Amino acid sequence: MTFWKLYKRVCAMFFLAVVALTVVQRGNGPRPKAKAWATTQEPGVTDDTSPGNWDVTSSNCSANLNLSSQAWFQALEDNFKQFMLYRHCHFFPMILNHPEKCTGEIYLLMVIKSVATQHDRREVIRKTWGKEQVVDGKRIKTLFLLGTPSNVEERANHQKLVEYENYIYGDLLQWDFLDSFFNLTLKETHFLKWFHTYCPRVQYVFKGDDDVFVSVENILEFLEGSSHDKNLFVGDVIFKAKPIRKKENKYYIPHILYNKTYYPPYAGGGGFLMHGTLARRLHWAAETLEIYPIDDVFLGMCLEALQVTPVKHNAFKTFGLVKNKNSKMNREPCFFKNMIVVHKLLPSDLMRMWHLVNSELNCSKKVELL
Ligand SMILES: *[C@@H]1O[C@H](CO)[C@@H](O)[C@H](O)[C@H]1NC(C)=O
Ligand SMILES: *[C@@H]1O[C@H](CO)[C@@H](O)[C@H](O)[C@H]1NC(C)=O
Numbered sequence: 001m002t003f004w005k006l007y008k009r010v011c012a013m014f015f016l017a018v019v020a021l022t023v024v025q026r027g028n029g030p031r032p033k034a035k036a037w038a039t040t041q042e043p044g045v046t047d048d049t050s051p052g053n054w055d056v057t058s059s060n061c062s063a064n065l066n067l068s069s070q071a072w073f074q075a076l077e078d079n080f081k082q083f084m085l086y087r088h089c090h091f092f093p094m095i096l097n098h099p100e101k102c103t104g105e106i107y108l109l110m111v112i113k114s115v116a117t118q119h120d121r122r123e124v125i126r127k128t129w130g131k132e133q134v135v136d137g138k139r140i141k142t143l144f145l146l147g148t149p150s151n152v153e154e155r156a157n158h159q160k161l162v163e164y165e166n167y168i169y170g171d172l173l174q175w176d177f178l179d180s181f182f183n184l185t186l187k188e189t190h191f192l193k194w195f196h197t198y199c200p201r202v203q204y205v206f207k208g209d210d211d212v213f214v215s216v217e218n219i220l221e222f223l224e225g226s227s228h229d230k231n232l233f234v235g236d237v238i239f240k241a242k243p244i245r246k247k248e249n250k251y252y253i254p255h256i257l258y259n260k261t262y263y264p265p266y267a268g269g270g271g272f273l274m275h276g277t278l279a280r281r282l283h284w285a286a287e288t289l290e291i292y293p294i295d296d297v298f299l300g301m302c303l304e305a306l307q308v309t310p311v312k313h314n315a316f317k318t319f320g321l322v323k324n325k326n327s328k329m330n331r332e333p334c335f336f337k338n339m340i341v342v343h344k345l346l347p348s349d350l351m352r353m354w355h356l357v358n359s360e361l362n363c364s365k366k367v368e369l370l
């Protein structure tokens, strides 16, 4: 047996063991029951023209080879060539779907961008901030968003594990496009289409990464604290960001793709909160715009098209807390206690911080942020 085969077998067995244990635990625990609650449906929201099912069944969208004869195209870097060749491919079929997630009234739907191999991140999120629950009659649901595994040689194995995980938890949405950096915008547009199709009665959406700390308690407090209009879009918003023109940078954008001086205001993709009605309108905007390779900037462009300005809130820290990674701030539970989203925590740190924040903390002064 080769090392790889053995490695894969051990990984698979370990994963199945974890899954089996969890099933046993879940089987014993009491299941939260959804309370009936009065609808606060606003007129117009239920007037929905959505098809009611995912209407994309064909994956064949071929490369636009017509571009290759053009000089500006030839001058692009390989990753941008790849992006341009498939930019017109707007929608792909679903591999894993959960239409039932959105049945009934849902107060908060939490959707988390993830990739096939990050089982451990999803596992911790399900046990911490992503736990599905009912708080004061408000139902909270969680879903993870995936494309297809990017490792070609291991794709079939990774896909099997993903399907098994989905069989156990029933919380993965997967589309048939490659999970790559430049395809993150597809994840955004596919989610918006999915949401528009299946979720007419979700009041708020939290969308974020799988490596962040989130306080659901603070989200609920924030949403209740003031009356929010249907254009609510709040997060770690940056105004007047300039496109990055240094080729070495991960976020480099050539002029041919964007030639203005500033980006429209946009919220860091690590975690933001929006009203369900706005999410449905964003779907429309996303369909009318050309795909842009940076997902959070793309959403900023969609908001601009809808003439909605995103709101900056200090409890969303998606661009990193403090520059210094060793700063005490990164380990200070009293700080996390007052936040809504903090980027970026890997599974073990997230678990530890979650327990600290939810323990009997004595915070000398509660920073009022909400
Ligand atoms: C997809 O490709 C197959 C085989 O190339 C072809 O028969 C089919 O008509 C295509 N479907 C669409 C919607 O283009
Ligand atoms: C290819 O590009 C040329 C020039 O932009 C355009 O006129 C033509 O219609 C394109 N062909 C196809 C098949 O898209």
Ligand SMILES: *[C@@H]1O[C@H](CO)[C@@H](O)[C@H](O)[C@H]1NC(C)=O
Binding pocket: 079, 082, 083, 086, 176, 177, 178, 180, 181, 182, 183
């Ligand atoms: C996005 O996904 C599609 C479908 O899997 C793929 O053909 C394309 O190359 C991907 N684009 C990038 C930039 O990775």
Ligand SMILES: *[C@@H]1O[C@H](CO)[C@@H](O)[C@H](O)[C@H]1NC(C)=O
Binding pocket: 259, 260
């Ligand atoms: C900037 O880009 C837009 C859209 O691609 C194009 O219409 C416009 O001509 C460009 N302006 C300049 C100065 O290159």
Ligand SMILES: *[C@@H]1O[C@H](CO)[C@@H](O)[C@H](O)[C@H]1NC(C)=O
Binding pocket: 360, 361, 362
């Ligand atoms: C928190 O602080 C208060 C007042 O200083 C003290 O009475 C209490 O015992 C402390 N609780 C814990 C759990 O440390």
